[in-house]
Amino acid sequence: MGTITFLLVLSFLVFFHELGHFLAARYFGVKVHVFSIGFGKQLYAKEWMGTTWQFALVPLGGYVKMKGQDDSNPSLIEEGNDSYNTKKPWQRIIILFAGPFANFLLAAVLYFTIAMMGATTWAAQVGKVQENSPAFHAGILPNDEILRINDTDITSWEDIGKTIVNTDGALKFFIKRDGEIIAKTINPHIADSENMFKEKIKKRMIGISPSGKIITLDLTFSQSLIYAYEKTIFASTMIFQGVQKLISGVVPTSEVGGVISIGKVISDASESSIIALFTITALISVNLGVLNLLPIPALDGGHIMFNLYEMITRRKPSDQVFMFLTIMGWVILGSLMLLGIYNDINRIFLND
Incomplete structure (x- = not known):
């Protein structure tokens, strides 16, 4: 088959x-x-x-x-x-x-x-928090759900990475924990990382990884067009x-x-x-x-x-x-x- x-x-x-x-x-x-x-x-x-x-x-x-x-x-x-x-x-x-x-x-x-x-993607939910990382010092905990960073609404884990990399200075995270909305200010640091080709690069990071939870994106017709365009270009x-x-x-x-x-x-x-x-x-x-x-x-x-x-x-x-x-x-x-x-x-x- x-x-x-x-x-x-x-x-x-x-x-x-x-x-x-x-x-x-x-x-x-x-x-x-x-x-x-x-x-x-x-x-x-x-x-x-x-x-x-x-x-x-x-x-x-x-x-x-x-x-x-x-x-x-x-x-x-x-x-x-x-x-x-x-x-x-x-x-x-x-x-x-x-x-x-x-x-x-x-x-x-x-x-x-x-x-x-x-379409499915990783949820904007924290899995592990690296010890002594900016997120750790700001009090981010496993299972925290990230709703917004500064004025940018977050719907998926991919949005978090894009916002951290493309925004200068400190970031204000709005997270959901046990039904409450909490604000945390995080100063990303420049750390060693790898790109998709396994090249060593420097990157703005805060020290968190995804929980692995999968969500289904509920996209409108216009959002689906944007999704298709961005995926094709990427x-x-x-x-x-x-x-x-x-x-x-x-x-x-x-x-x-x-x-x-x-x-x-x-x-x-x-x-x-x-x-x-x-x-x-x-x-x-x-x-x-x-x-x-x-x-x-x-x-x-x-x-x-x-x-x-x-x-x-x-x-x-x-x-x-x-x-x-x-x-x-x-x-x-x-x-x-x-x-x-x-x-x-x-x-x-x-x-x-």
Whole structure:
């Protein structure tokens, strides 16, 4: 069942990505010969609206084949107003960007759906209080519920961290204890901490940790839109930073996951709850959007760079340069895929 869920989710994400390219191409009048979910041998195909819609043997991706675009033959010229290579560079950039944008949009829709269904988070309830910390000296106790900090209403544990980090000076905490509202003034101190990439950082802290209590957020329609926007932006930023940290060596290559890891995460989420499955699907959708925007020639981001070059210099890169960079791009992508699979297999054996 897990494998089926994985293939359905991946096909769903690929479909939306390619649909973005397809709709943008059709908007600018470009003919699309093939819309494929998967690569390789054709398993099922149907002709509709001048396009062959197909499922192919290898379901780990997909593509739209447009008139006038062929990575394997960059010198291909197909004339006519319905050809990709006769469109202006800015139009081609929109067609290329539409795929990743569709992934970001899908993630936002999924996060919005999660918010309307009842997103869960940690409650703003104190678990442990670190000895000799600012919170300890201010008299904060376990199970205290934090209602407000200064003029900021607190609804979740995440709100506490944001407010402490983004506010200067002393903080006035309004807490609920045994049915009473108590005010406490706390002076945060700068302490050693770690970010999500396990880098050592300095951070304003008061010395408390969450109780672990889970609450369901009761969000209005407008609040759900804000929730979806913030989650999509956060996920995109996190993945961009992760790629940057990987390139700079902060994140070890052993952290790179492959198709096996993705399949396991999706399978586990599907067995947990529909909200967990939606959350993982949204995160992978953002991941696809971000990775496809990387300036690697074989990806959308690489083709966008080629078109930006053409816009600036008023000439296309030579066929030899295009082919060389495209091949290098496929080598990079292939190497990353093999690294991910290698790491996945290593984790399986280590867990055993």
